[in-house]
Amino acid sequence: MVQSKQLLNFSTLKHYFLEKNDNEFSILSDSIIANCIRLEQTHSNNVVIANKNIKYYKSTDGIVINFESYISIRTADCLPIFLYDSKKNVLAGIHAGWKGLYRNIIGNTVKVMRNLGCNALDIRSAIGPHIRSCCYKITDEFLELFRNYNNENIHLIKKNGTNKFFDLEKLASFQMTELGVLKKNIDIIPYCTSCDSRFCSYRKNGANCGRMLNIAGIV
Numbered sequence: 001m002v003q004s005k006q007l008l009n010f011s012t013l014k015h016y017f018l019e020k021n022d023n024e025f026s027i028l029s030d031s032i033i034a035n036c037i038r039l040e041q042t043h044s045n046n047v048v049i050a051n052k053n054i055k056y057y058k059s060t061d062g063i064v065i066n067f068e069s070y071i072s073i074r075t076a077d078c079l080p081i082f083l084y085d086s087k088k089n090v091l092a093g094i095h096a097g098w099k100g101l102y103r104n105i106i107g108n109t110v111k112v113m114r115n116l117g118c119n120a121l122d123i124r125s126a127i128g129p130h131i132r133s134c135c136y137k138i139t140d141e142f143l144e145l146f147r148n149y150n151n152e153n154i155h156l157i158k159k160n161g162t163n164k165f166f167d168l169e170k171l172a173s174f175q176m177t178e179l180g181v182l183k184k185n186i187d188i189i190p191y192c193t194s195c196d197s198r199f200c201s202y203r204k205n206g207a208n209c210g211r212m213l214n215i216a217g218i219v
């Protein structure tokens with residue numbers, strides 16, 4: 001299990017980025033597992049404010065809660081992201097692969113938090129284990145989709161010979177900072193799901209690679 005030092009600062013928040021071989025039943029209590037809010041996760045940019053009585057949301061990749069409950073995000077290479085405003089006690093969970101980032105799931109989520117009264121300056125964020133630029137090889141067609149971001153200041157692309165690699169976490173961070181989240185308040189867990197065997201990798205091992213649970217909750 002991996003945790004963000006930054007999110008551990010808050011007594012009102014609990015979070016867990018589980019590894020592939022972690023036993024969720026030994027790490028999480030039965031009540032967390034039973035009561036977690038779950039998302040269908042379709043690489044959409046759909047964000048919802050959770051309703052206390054609804055535990056499952058179809059075609060949703062971002063969820064915001066402002067009451068005591070837990071959120072579950074499943075990933076294998078995609079970015080699991082939690083955002084927390086301790087002043088307003090508002091928590092968001094995001095599932096973001098390249099499609100979600102392209103469709104601005106992060107921006108949509110931060111906007112929903114702001115609509116609930118959050119100030120971006122108070123938001124602390126953690127990006128859990130995901131495929132990093134050491135392994136995320138991409139094509140020129142892919143790059144074309146992100147040409148608007150392709151400037152000197154962001155450095156989303158790394159080159160190794162003729163191969164090009166993309167930096168998803170840098171794009172995610174940039175999208176958060178565009179909406180006022182401070183860079184110093186974004187904690188990136190520095191493990192790559194593709195080259196670190198503790199994690200599930202869709203790219204490396206295919207659709208049957210399994211999924212990791214990323215859990216966060218207001219307590």
Ligand SMILES: [Zn+2]
Nearest residue numbers: 134135192195
């Ligand atoms: Zn890697």
